[in-house]
Amino acid sequence: MTNKKPATKQELEYQQLVSERAPKSKVLAQCVKAFLSGGLICCIGQLFRDFARLCLHLGETDVASFTAIVMVFLGAMLTGVGVYDRIGSWAGAGSVVPITGFANSIVSPAMEFRPEGFVLGLGAKLFSIAGPVLVYGIGASIVVGLVSLLF
């Protein structure tokens, strides 16, 4: 795809030097943080789930919808008041993977591109981050659906 010739010896040596010197991400510590924060978010989700089931006496499908709606709302609200990015800088994948992270990925471009107008700014950029997730998520579910239909 690129127009470049194969890497020269000088380039390879330099890239080696760069990777030796570059400060590394603390993978293990990050995994622990992600586990704790992601787990905490899921526990909060579970609380709302139990609340819907035990207090509101909703059916199984409604319980799932209720929990998703509440968690998306929380993610969106925390993004709106400028807290979610701070949680994210500590939690990493822990706050990206749960459904609150999905809300964050939609609300943050909406806020960012509002000055460019409602249609070509907010509207067009709303799914600029979540878009690929939707495309391949829906794509994969079609494939899985076809497979389960056939076998």
Place this chain on the structure above:
Amino acid sequence: MRNKCIGRRTVAFACPPRILAGETVVSKIEGEGPLGKFFDTVLEDDTWGEKTWELAERKMFEHVVRAALEKANLSPGEVDILLGGDLLNQIISANFAARELGIPFIGLYGACSTMAESLLLGAMLMDGGFASCVACAASSHFCTAERQYRMPLEMGTQAIPTAQRTVTGAGCTLLADDTLIAKAQYQAVYVTHGVIGRVVDLGVKDAANMGAAMAPAAADTFVTHLRETSQTAESYDIVVTGDLGRLGGELFQELCKKENVDVAERHVDCGNIIFAPDQNVNCGGSGCACSAVTLNGYLLKRLEAGDFRRMFFMATGALMSTTSGMQGESIPGVAHGLVIERR
């Protein structure tokens, strides 16, 4: 006729232009950094009362030019040429500020090398006899750069350890010859030589590691200059790079060492000194404003005060775009150099 060159890339000015004044504006976080007290204006709010960050950056660009002129007791009509640029697509900050200023304008894009690029061209235009007063300016804004190059600000992602923070601010340097009657902030600071950068690319592809992408260009410019002028690193009291950051700065020293130039003792990187390590900026500062405000706010003052006499100043630029990055291209770097002396 090529009578002002030493070697292929070093230009020596017959009548070195004088640096008349420098002006800076930065946002709060730079104001809280180690150089905070040297900046002329520190903003409390990074939108500066404007509706968008782009408008704020434009306002900073216009402000530094006007304020620098005020320092020198000049009006925009007395400046022959305005040179400058920024990081945004089609350099809108510089272009729109120039619309308000009305000074004959040449827009430049050299990514973060813009401050050195504008000074180099400004000095050449003056020594060529095409101007007796030139304003050179550059700006960048953390929020406008983030939304153009990276993710929305409120997106909860983690910073990468090699990443650098774009400096919010603008800097302007006024160059003048001795025929111009003006009030000078600096009495005896001159630009004596310039070095035109070469685009160097050693195949670094990581847009979160621009210091490493630009370090080879800086080393190339500095080492070439020393060879062309038969000097050693000791000929300079201080060697400044624009925004290589902690990692890039280290790599620059290493690359120079490989060419038998030991620069470690006298090397200072603007991206390294503009923020303190505890300001949560990973590898330091970057952006056009990083070198622009450090030069105009801090380095020129130290030069005038006599803390050092000869400075080699480079600003480094990473010349990629989001498109080239997504298409898998590596990041080309450039570094323009200037010799700034107190006489």
